[in-house]
Amino acid sequence: MGKTVGVIGAGMVGIAAASFLQRDGHRVFVLDPGAPGEGTSFGNAGCLNGSSVVPMSMPGTIRNVPRWLLDPMGPLSIRWRYLPVIAPWLVRFIRAGAPERVKAQARALRALLAPSIETLLPLAKAAGVADLIHRAGHLWVYRTEESFRKDQAAWQLRRDNGVVVTELDADQLRQAEPALSREFTRGILVEENGHLGNPHRMVQGLARELVRNGGKIHVARATGFALDGGRLQAIRSDRGDFPCEAAVVAAGAWSKPLASALGDWVPLETERGYHIMIRDPEVTPRLPVAAADGKFVGTPMETGLRLAGTVELAGLAAPPDWRRARMLLEQGRRLLPGLKPSYPEERLSLWMGHRPSLPDSLPCLGPSAASPDVVYAFGHGHVGMAASPMTGKVVADLVTGRAPAIDIAPFSARRFA
Ligand SMILES: Cc1cc2nc3c(=O)[nH]c(=O)nc-3n(C[C@H](O)[C@H](O)[C@H](O)COP(=O)(O)OP(=O)(O)OC[C@H]3O[C@@H](n4cnc5c(N)ncnc54)[C@H](O)[C@@H]3O)c2cc1C
DSSP states (O other), X not given: OOOEEEEEOOSHHHHHHHHHHHHTTOEEXXXXXXXXXXXXXXXXXXXXXXXXXOOSSOTTHHHHHHHHHHOTTSSEXXXXXXHHHHHHHHHHHHHTTSHHHHHXXXXXXXXXXXXXXXXXXXXXXXXXXXGGEEOOOEEEEESSHXXXXXXXXXXXXXXXXXXXXXXEOHHHHHHHOTTSOTTOOEEEEEXXXXXXXXXHHHHHHHHHHHHHTTOEEXXXXXXXXXXXXXXXXXXXXXXXXXXXXXXXXXXXXXXXXXXXTTTOOOXXXXXXXXXXXXXXXXXXXXXXXXXXXXXXXXXXXXXXEEEEEEEEEOTTTSOOOTHHHHHHHHHHHHHOTTSOSOOOGGGEEEEXXXXXXXXXXXXXXXXXXXXXXXXXXXXXXXXHHHHHHHHHHHHHHHHHTOOOSSOOGGGOXXXXX
């Protein structure tokens, strides 16, 4: 007998979880104040990288911070007024970069990420959107031998976790990606990685399939839970109560108050990121290319070339700083010199999104403190698209009462207590 399960949040994580729950025979509804896939899952770089096991906080990361902050084109910015608010998160972030912790985080991430494409494919095929999954690999490029050398600890961590990497010299780089600037002399190709040709359309496609199979999507903002003796009765929302026997918190960067309502304090912050897209670009890479220095990615998509990345620490409420999106165009031109110096506005689109980030780069995935009926699935930071299929599968395992497909101990919300 399936349960009635309410999923809070119609991003890639919520919709993947809802899809796996439905496959297990549960009656599923999803709550979101907006339409499916219009949160952070809308405008990301679309990379399905099993290799993304390197936590954001690594030994020595902090040494780069002053240089990044001083460079207006740098990959990190902080709104200074927000610094007192985010300071405790930053302290935890720095602590998470201790060598032994980094090794454990990478292992946990690998389990979540390695099966990304294989786990997503059956859902995408059933929904008629498998065409969006490309398996062209992912290329990292470096201007100097020095910056390549500086990244070696990260590459060793990937190798230690079973990622197969191919180092490329200048000539091989040119062959792998003819559109690339000659300024780049070193590269690494990871063949196992893939990308989505349109992350928004993927979420929409899966959501449509969910509804076709009897699932419901309601426009509503969850506000809390009705519990009776530790058992869930309903999800409370701005549109009234939705009775259910199990719930999933998958509200991305907005999940913190929902976890608090269940007795779990989590240091969830947002790392804001931007994209700029060029419609009908003069050149486009064959596969996603990451400029390792600038920490952004150029991804070929069905709607144009997407340049996405950077981190801005400014919370959920501050308005976007569109200079950070436009800066990506300048950097993109240094990556792909065939692009034009400027474009008419109608060929560009700009976007800002909220990565849901915990300081140790791991999500919260597992039961809440208040009730085993409510399962957390939020906080996937930089890797939520890639991690969503296995996250969804684990959520279905937990709700259905099976042993989870991977070890979820590292993802417990109680690790911050
Ligand atoms: C610039 C950029 C590039 C990125 N590139 C990549 C990449 O290449 N690969 C990768 O794997 N990841 C990438 N990411 C990260 C990825 O986009 C996120 O981790 C992922 O989208 C998070 O998905 P989600 O479903 O948890 O959150 P979201 O997509 O934000 O969905 C959360 C949903 O919850 C809803 N919601 C909020 N509050 C409530 C409430 N109270 N009740 C009901 N619903 C609520 C919101 O409306 C939203 O629809 C990138 C992010 C950025 C910003």
